[in-house]
Amino acid sequence: MGKQVIVLGAGIVGVCCALELLRRGMSVTLVDRQQPGMETSMGNAGVLARSSLMPFNHPGLWGQLPRLLKNDTVQFRYRWQYLARNLGWATRFLLSARPSVFQETAQALDALIRLSAPEHLKLLDASGARHRLRDTGWIFLYRTEQAWNGSELSRQTYARHQVPTQTLSASELGELEPALSPIFHRALWIQGSYSVDDPHEVVAAYADLFRREGGAFKRLDATGIRREDQRWTVQGAQGSESLTADHLVVALGPWSKALLKTTGIDLPMAFERGYHMHYSGLNGASVTRPVYDTGGGYVLSPMARGLRLTSGVELDACDAPARPVQLDLAEARAREAFPLGQRLDPAPWLGRRPTLPDSRPMIGQAPRHPGLWLALGHQHIGFSTAPGTAKILAELMLESGADRHRAFRPGRFI
16 A cells, blocks of 8 residues: 555644544645645634534424524525525435434534544644643523523433533523623533634644654645546646645545545535634623523634634535625624623634535545545534544554444445
């Protein structure tokens, strides 16, 4: 087996895959058009949480659908032209909310998160980034009794998978996070989980560790891939240089779809776009861990750069122009709950979260494409699941064992 590998994509998933393969004796070149961690991995809420096993397409989605399709909620927006062009994906996404598929997805994601968490701790130590970690979990906030009752499926799922949680009354929440306004009926503290104060810096630290251990990093805007003479070639933009290796790992997140089309693979991938903005807290107010206002449709996370407000889901084309109205609405709701100060960024940040119909990533070799490996489609939880993805990919590439990871096999959609 050839030992030369190109890993396309220097987000958290690609960096973890590159480092894992390097440590298993492969000769690895990590490739991206930007420096590591500058795209989707930059803008998340920084949460490494067991609760991420709960996909958006769960059985309760059917009851929420009439409200969501009105296209005026803070939590979910869509551009109807994009949805009309992707009705096939939308249908499969909704069908994956069936109880049987949902339970399989939750079990698979739980295993992937459990595999990832200890590996993250090892990488944070090895990379010198452990100081960015908090082990205080995060909190789901509920504004009404009705909202709390509506979250019963989530709580049952957490209990089934032994996710440690604690129910908080309004007064208990006030003691834990005194800066929050007393507008929340109840809260759920997700324990046994972590968060970081700068996701980009964590990815950059992992990439530096990869280079220190002998890995190579190359800036290249990949526009096409092809297989010739049992090797894979990555072509750069506008006739620039190309790179060749025995194996190619595509970990380009939302940009994987366009690249893989150049070799005849059409991924059923949609883009759950999202925005963030940093704020000051009035009179130094802050929260001590990320909080998710389920009614307000935002997450507020304490970061090194200030309080990061991240928005809900916007379904639209990957590179469609930004429409930050959703962030504006989320900010208005957040000001009801917390004494937000001024905006600290010159413009809202926009990211794209690549989502497959069953909300599970693809991890493994592409059918009928020897040497082409996929690590993509992690929707909202790439930051939580990247080290586990790397472990599974390396096992499949070097040790086989495909039967143990069938939930993530690329062949379910290719």
